[in-house]
Amino acid sequence: MTTSPPPDFSPVLHVGPQALAAADIVPLLRRYGLLPALAKELIIDQATAAVALTPEQAAQAVDQFLQINQIASPEQRQSFLTQRGLSEADLAFLGERTQKLKQYKRDTWGPQVESYFLQRKSHLDRVLYSLVRTREAGLAQELFFRIQDDGQPFADLARQYSEGQEAQTGGLIGPVELSVPHPALSRILVMSQPGQLWPPTRVGEWFVVVRLEKFLPARLDDTTRQRLIDELFNTWLQEQVQTTLKDNSLVETETE
Incomplete structure (x- = not known):
């Protein structure tokens, strides 16, 4: 037996044999995890409503x-x-x-970029460095002395002994931002001078021998400026979405 829709049922969307009314849409968006995406787009519409284009x-x-x-x-x-x-x-x-x-x-977060850049600069600076890593402490110590005292090429030893993907590049990694390496490794690199070789250091499960090749300080060029504006906007947008979802959840709880 086919169940007839209620008299006030007014479908707004047909998907195959299924007819959906306006009241069905929000529960379905919530069920399929699409409500945050809708909230985000609506918040953007509201924020940009006053922006005029010629x-x-x-x-x-x-x-x-x-x-x-x-x-x-x-x-x-x-x-x-x-x-x-x-x-x-x-x-x-x-x-x-x-x-x-x-x-x-640009209008909203552009004026904040300079100060935000100073806050983020230590993470945006880039480094090019050479790395050998091994799980054997004794081998790491031996490789350190072979590089420092015997003058053996870092790249040759990295290709032969390093146990990570950097072996394929002769131990050379980067340039990468300082936020990319393991925090313990980043602390070593930020204290280094180009060409400085560090004795074996324990980083997680590895013993690493590292040498800074180049330090590339971040600059507030157009690309970095746009990236930082996008970061500030995305942080704001995520906060707005979370607040919207929380407020609507509270309203629904109160009306149940």
Whole structure:
């Protein structure tokens, strides 16, 4: 026997034989873990609502959106819309929204970048270093003396004895940001001068012999500036999403 929908049932979405009403959408988003994604997009819409674009900027924004998504022909454009269930108006909205978000992030967090860069600089500095690691303390000590006293090439010994992937590069790692290596190794590197060789040091399960090759201080160039703006924005956005979900959870609890 087929159950008839209630008289006030007004489907807003059909998926195969299933008809969904507006009241079904939020519970389904929650069930499938999609509610945070929806909250994030709505928060972005609210934040960028006051950002105004000129007609020229709006047209350029749509063109850039098409380029980023590699849409060059009318056929590709129509395929893009069809696959995502979008209209031409939606396409224009998405292009303009991308530009508005860039402008919003720049206007809101751009003034904070210099001070934030100083806070983050010690993690953004990069190092190029050579490493040999082994689980044998005695071997690590021997390799240290063969490099320091006998002048044997670090790269040759790393290829022969190092037990990590760095053996394939002659022990050479980087350049990487100082936040990438093990914290104990980062502390050694930040204290080093280029060319300085350190005696074997215990790092986790390994005994390592390390030498700093180059220290590359971070600079606040355009790429780093944009990265830091994005970091500040993403931190803010995550906080807003969590607050939104928490507040809605409290409302639902109170109404049960």
